[in-house]
Amino acid sequence: MTASLLEVNDLCISRAGHEVVSGVSFALQPGSDTAVIGPNGAGKSTLVQALVGLLPHQGGTIRLLGHTLPRSGRLPREVRDQVAYLPQKLLLDGRFPLSVSEFVRLGCSPCCNHRKAVPAALERLQVSHLRRRLLSELSGGELQRVLLAFCTVHPRKLLVFAARRTGRDPQAAVQLQELLQQLRLQEGLTILQITHDLSMVRRSSDWVLCLNRALCCQGPPEHTLSREELERLYGRDYVLYEHSHHH
């Protein structure tokens, strides 16, 4: 059995004095695609932010790439360079004068040769033609590809991100998942994503964490996305609503 890339044991995270995540334990295998699902306010963002060192944790342990993270949450440099994190929505100002290649270059670690790495990353994500465009001029789908180029310009082991709700641009969401699977196969990238799109989880994830402050269940999609488990996680009304919209 291969060693886990990430091991979380009995993790507890509090924010402003309230426990938001409690007693969470799971492990990520290298090259896996894990989805975190759960209702709004379930602590999904808090959990992933603690895993990538953006929030402190009050109890339990996080072991990432062989390093046990301190309670303060700050990742050691050698770990940080191998992990990429994308927030759900960038606070990018539409008037920001930043070209695509300048942005992707920011993802390079100090030791990487950006003259080779940036064009290669743009080529891999099929966005070389956008290199001189401003970041603010990109469409949703183009921006997603550029963000992935930013994350993978330097070889990384783990990509953690919060997928956007797919209501407005379902095609871009499908393309994003295809790209992620491609990167997973080609580069051995391990993926941990927060998502609301259960049909996408069924199609591409191989492990699911059902979170509602504590872990309700975890396992492969065929077990965790059963009607009974979803009712337990989201409540009966939500499951009926989802069912009527997809059938």
Add this chain to the structure above:
Amino acid sequence: MAPELISSLSLWQEPFMQRALIGGVISGILGGWVGSIAVLRQLSFFAEALGQASLLGISLALLVGLSPPVLLWPFALGFAWLLRELLKRSSLSADALLSLMCSGALALSVVLLSSLPGARLSLQQLLFGDILGIAWADLLPLTLLLVVTLAYGVTSRRAQILISVDPVLARSRGVAVETHRLILLGLLALVVAASIKAVGVLLISGFVVIPACVARLLSRSFNVYVLLAAAIGALSAVVGLFGSAVFNQPSGPMVVLVQALLFVVALLAGRWVGQTTTAASVDRAR
């Protein structure tokens, strides 16, 4: 006009004009750089509040019998820190709080200045700048500030961009976001304090913000944007100073007027370029 032009050209040989020119160029570069980042972080009104509060610093210095520049730099730093803490802790919105602090500081400084027996500085010089009054002694701290600011600008380039794109993304890449924010506010306060002599209290925010706005209209990359903002700051200081000498006007309004004119030109040029580009794309599409 011609004799005035000739006499103003001969003025450049005078030491006070050379000092003013050096001081103007340094202030312009400083204002351009710090303004380019401040605009991206939506700190323009912060610069306005700092500028008006500087008048309070000058009034306090006169009240206790100190030379204004001695007190102005630490006062600006202290006021910037106070504003930051209030913005963090107050339930008021940023614009309301800054407006309150700005007006309060201005009102207090006018009361203090009018109560001073035989005010030793002309109000016009304070409000609109007196770049010709720059002494050699003023240039040393200004040069030091330029060196420190440029060194910080070069070494923190990646951090500045990442924080401006998204602070959470910046933190995930190991950037010390709060430290860089604090340093930027400190530099903004010092640049405002250092440039008060050249452009005065009322126009300082324009002096810092307009070059960045012009550069934004003409740039398609961060590097070009920052360099252009600094260059526009320096160029407008030189042209404004020249105009100030030719038309015998206070230096601050002339410098800011040049910046505003450059903004209009950039706006028109941007539209023209945009239209040409669109037309070319349509042609190519056909």
